[in-house]
Every structure is written in C-alpha cells, then in structure tokens.
Amino acid sequence: NYGVxxxxxxxxxxxxxxxxxLFQKYFASGITMGAVKG
Known part of the structure; x- marks a missing residue:
C-alpha cells in the first residue's frame, strides 16, 4: 500500500x-554568540 x-x-x-x-537553530545562535564574544 503506497499510503502506508x-x-x-x-x-x-x-x-x-x-x-x-534544532541543530541549525543552535548552530546559528552559536555563531552569533561567538561573533558577539569575539
């Protein structure tokens, strides 16, 4: 059955x-946090 x-x-x-x-969201936020810290 195709639907199954x-x-x-x-x-x-x-x-x-x-x-x-989720990884994309955390990865993007990690980059922005790193840019702010750096």
Missing part, C-alpha cells in the same frame, strides 16, 4: 528533520 509506505517514510524522516532544524 509514505507514512512510514515520513515517520522515519521526521526525527532527522527535527534534529536538523
């Missing part, structure tokens, strides 16, 4: 996307 496969793929990719977004 797509649902499984979405659930499998969701944690990766969340981690990427």
């Amino acid at each position: 496969i797509m649902a499984g793929a979405a659930l499998g990719a969701l944690p990766i996307v969340l981690i990427f977004l």
